[in-house]
Amino acid sequence: IDNDEMETFREKYLSMHPYDQALFFQEQQENIRQRIYTYLSPNETADFMEHIELEDIKPFITEMDPRFAAMVIGEMATDDAVDILNELEKEIVISLLTMMEKKDADEIKELLHYEEKTAGSIMTTEFVAVYQTKTVKDTMQFLKAEAPDAETIYYLYVIDEEKHLVGVVSLRDLIVAEGDVRIADLMNKNVFAVSVGKDQEDVSQVMRDYDFLALPVVDFQHHLLGIITFDDILDVMDEEASDDYSKLAGVTDTDRPQDGAFAAAKKRLPWLIILSFLGMLTASLINQFENTLSEVAVLAIFIPLIAGMSGNTGTQSLAVAVRGLATGSFSQQGKxxxxxxxxxxxxxxxxxxxxxxxxxxxxxxxDIFLGLLVGLSIMTTLIVATLAGTLVPVFMHKFNIDPAVASGPFITTINDIISILIYFGLATTFMQFLK
Amino acid sequence: IDNDEMETFREKYLSMHPYDQALFFQEQQENIRQRIYTYLSPNETADFMEHIELEDIKPFITEMDPRFAAMVIGEMATDDAVDILNELEKEIVISLLTMMEKKDADEIKELLHYEEKTAGSIMTTEFVAVYQTKTVKDTMQFLKAEAPDAETIYYLYVIDEEKHLVGVVSLRDLIVAEGDVRIADLMNKNVFAVSVGKDQEDVSQVMRDYDFLALPVVDFQHHLLGIITFDDILDVMDEEASDDYSKLAGVTDTDRPQDGAFAAAKKRLPWLIILSFLGMLTASLINQFENTLSEVAVLAIFIPLIAGMSGNTGTQSLAVAVRGLATGSFSQQGKxxxxxxxxxxxxxxxxxxxxxxxxxxxxxxxDIFLGLLVGLSIMTTLIVATLAGTLVPVFMHKFNIDPAVASGPFITTINDIISILIYFGLATTFMQFLK
Structure with a gap:
């Protein structure tokens, strides 16, 4: 009976797309998940594990039999394996690596060395490299053997005897070409490659600009080390977009709906505390204008209007500047x-x-004078706040600080202070006209 | 001499990647561009034109000889051709279409019908379809002929005699398979397809979740109409991310650094005017508490602090909710x-x-009572504002309004009003304790 159940399960489960398998798997209780592990091979488990979000994967790896977990990770694409190991404690990583096949473990260890968010950290080593001396026919034969394991076979990277990258051939060109043509005559010598230490955001920009499906990664001597495929770039894009978005909203680290309340509060409190003190500064500024305020009490009611408008317009111009600085490379003139x-x-x-x-x-x-005062304050405030929303990120960019750090709340609070100064400054100057 | 110059130019220019060609091209004056048009074939021109941003392309198309422009557009992938035509005036589109080869014109006309931001509007008709009765060997022969024109040859879509989509074969599977295997036996029958009217954001989500390089598009009878490739999805992702970001900052339409000042002001003013009136509402609310304010004048100085804090915390929780609603499909329970x-x-x-x-x-x-009043107001405000930042987008989502419309400035202003009510409400209630 148990065997029957296993067969039925395997048939149904494996007919699903790995992404759907991952969704189903994550909805199960631990006892069911343990049974799934026994029903599937490490390879089959690896297939759907690659579709589980990194932040959620740790408990699944740690609940597996360590030998099975090592096999599963060994079967994954090296870049995905490395991403998962980066989520685990150091001791667990070491013990998993010792249980793995030596070849897999060595490849993974090499990738683990690369700094986070660089080309090296997102590349995979499962690429297809061919020698330039081969013919198209030989290469197609070679591909037949390599295809099942490679991350992509749609670009073949051509290397010389010392493994320097010398060219690239697309599978499309290979298919169209005659069988006896040599790779050296077919390949595109203008092969685009990124260095292993390159920032992942720059890599993503290059791949999008040039519409590359994959991009080779080389060391400083132009040896081919790995490739980055488009699915890695999608992850980077998602990450960067969420990051910019969160920063605009004033959340220090990306705050995820799945996090607990304490984790969320921890991420938000630093900003809120800093902003409390900046708010206190605003309060003490208004306090300086005590005389003006007590003589013309009606001034108080327009404080939120003026502060709010300056904050809003500042955030608008901030968003344009941050987005522009992040995507395009502004020239000095452009700034x-x-x-x-x-x-x-x-x-x-x-x-x-x-x-x-x-x-x-x-x-x-x-009261026309009051109207003019408030209107004039709004006008001056809007000009200054709009400029501040642009100048702050542009200067941060100049000094190599990520302009997205100049979040909405920060600009809003700075603009609160500026607007209060303008409003009460004007009010004090023209007090004789106000009742 | 002229001929020599043309040869030198062609050699240098065509050795560049089309993206770099596009960059070089856009830096030239019109007289140089006119010469580039005469030096290159329509096909060569189309290659780099596809890398120019849509917003910038109109002047280039209109400055070309109309016959040449029609040929260039005819050589492009149909989806790119359609995108460009959508940027031009209707009369120009009609005249270009009449000058084009009938086959190209017909394909383009069909795609022009689809509504913007649907699968139909981003798909291309240059896909490779094979009949299920063919063998692997026949199909490889067929591919040799089709490869140069197709947008992607890495997925082959399998159709029956009535052109219904019945399966998919990856080029990888085809290469690994023996020559005499029939496509029907090799293909994956669980082929994922999207309907032609599907929202492009949903399409993008499916492609990212399942890591598809391409996705077939079908009509309601499951006839294969076109395919969407990953580069189209990158554009959609960029568009959506910029869109969400701009909305959080309160800019109605995506505001680009290249736009002129009037265009930028036009995009921002609607929000600013609405927010002025909401700010006026806040002012009139404070006015209601005139007595409280005149008796305890010091209350005024904390208005920006309290309003600011409520705005900031509201934006933080808004960002999490909008991002969560946009990316994950929250279940009712999840909400x-x-x-x-x-x-x-x-x-x-x-x-x-x-x-x-x-x-x-x-x-x-x-003054401990003043301290308690301000602190208590901050506490209550933060709880209410955090909830508002979540409830507003969740309700909007429930009523099928894009939650990203609930922008930062909007939530900030709503929270201003709430915080003022709480602050002055508490102050009025406990007035006897304040000096």
Whole structure:
């Protein structure tokens, strides 16, 4: 009976796509998962394990029999294996590596050395390399044997005797070519490669610009070390987009819906505490204008309006600048142009919003001077806040700080302070006109 | 001499990658560009034109001789051709289509019908379809002829006599298989396909989850219409990420650094005007508490602190919820869990920040009641604002509104209002304790 059950399970389970297998697997209780491990081969387990999110994989690896876990990881693409091992404690990694086949373990150990977020850390070593002296026919024969294990067979990297990368042949070219053509005559010698220490974000940009399905990674002597495939780039893109997004919202580390409340609070509190103190600074600034405020009490009611508008416009210009700095490589001239444009944009939005608000305040409070004061403050504030939203990230970029660190809340609070100074400064100067 | 120059140019230019050709091309003045058009074939021009950003391409197409432009567009992949035509005026599109080869024009016309941002609008019709009755050897022969024109040859879609999609064969499987195996026996019958009207964001999600290089598109009778390749998905991902990011910052449409100041102001003003009026509402709320404010004038100085903190925490929880709703498919239970988690996170951050602020205000103003009032307001505000940041997008999602519309500035302003109500409500209630 047990054997029958195993057969039925295997038939149904293995007919699903590995991604669906992973979804099903993650919904099961531990006792069911333990049975799944016994029903499947390490290779079959590795296939769907590669589709589980990295943050969730640790408990599954640690609940497996360590020998089985080592085999599963050994069967994975080396880059995925390395990603998983990076999630585990050092002692577990060492014990898993000793239980693995030596060849797999050696490949993985080499990749584990590369710094996080570099080309080396996301590349895989399962590529197809061919010698330039071979013919198309030989190469097709060779491919037949290599295809099942390689991460991609759609680009073949051509190497010389010392394993220097000398060219690339696409499978498409290989298929169209006659059998007796030599690889050296078919290959594209202008092969694009990235160095192993290159930042993953730059690698992702190159692959997207050039529409590469895969990109070879070389050391400083141009030896071929590995390849990066497009699926790795999708992960990098997701990561970077979430990262920029979280930073704009003022969450220090990427905050995931799956995290617990304490983990979430821990990630948010640093910002909130810093912002509390900046807020206290704003409060003490207003306190300096105590006299103005007590004489014209109505001023207080427009504080949130002015502070809010400056924060909002600052975040808008911040988003454009951060996004622009992150994706395009702004030239020096491009940055100046952006600053000028933001100044003009600030002027236009300032004049429009200032006029609207002057009108509304005048109609509401029947006090043209108060209307003009609030409107003029909004106008000045919008110009300054828009510029601040651009200047802060541009300067950070100049000093090699990731401009995305200048998050929305930070710019908002800076602009709060600027707007309060402008508002109460103007109010104090023109106090004789206010009732 | 002229001929020599042309040869030299062609040799240098065509040895570059099309992406680099596009960069070089865009840096030239119009007179140089006109010469480039005469030096290159329509096919060579199409190759690099596909690497120019859509927003920038219009002037290049319109400055070309219309016959040449029609040939260039005819040589492009149909999906890229359609994208470019969508950027041009209707009359120009019609005249270009009439000058094109009928076959190309017909394919393009069909794709032009599909609604924007659906699978149909991003798919290409240059796919390789094979009949299930063929053998591997026949198919490889067939591929040799088809390879130069197809967008991808790495997946072959298997159809029956009525062109229904019945399976898929990867080129990898084809290479590994023996020559006399029939496609019907080799193919994977569990072929994943999306319907032509499917939203491009969903398509992108499927391709990323399953790591597909290409995905077939079918009509409601499961006829194969086209394929979507991974490079189309990269564009969709970039678009969606920029979109979410811009919305969090409160820019209605994606605001690009290249736009002029007026275009930028036009995109930002709608939000700023709406927010002005919401800010006016906040002002009128504070006005309601005129008595409280005039009796305890010091209350005014903490308004920006409290409003700012509520805005910041709201944006933090908003970012997590929007990102979670956009990427993962939250179950009903998952949403409840998220709301509960945010309530707890709000409680924790509220208690911590509330305690810190009570202490600081007490030390500064030597008034324990004022300290308690401000601290208690911060605590309550943080809990409510954190919840609002989650509840608003969750409800929007429930009613099928894109939760990313609930931008940072919107949540910030809503939370301003809530925080002012809490602060002055508490102050009015406990006024007898304040000096």
């Amino acid at each position: 100046l142009k952006l600053i000028l444009r933001e100044a003009t944009t600030g002027l236009i939005t300032g004049i429009v919003c200032g006029a609207v608000i002057t009108g509304v305040v005048y109609l509401w409070q029947s | 409840l869990k998220l709301i509960l988690r945010e309530a707890t996170t709000g409680l924790i951050t509220g208690i911590v920040c509330g305690a810190v602020i009570t202490g600081v205000v007490y030390l500064w103003q030597s």
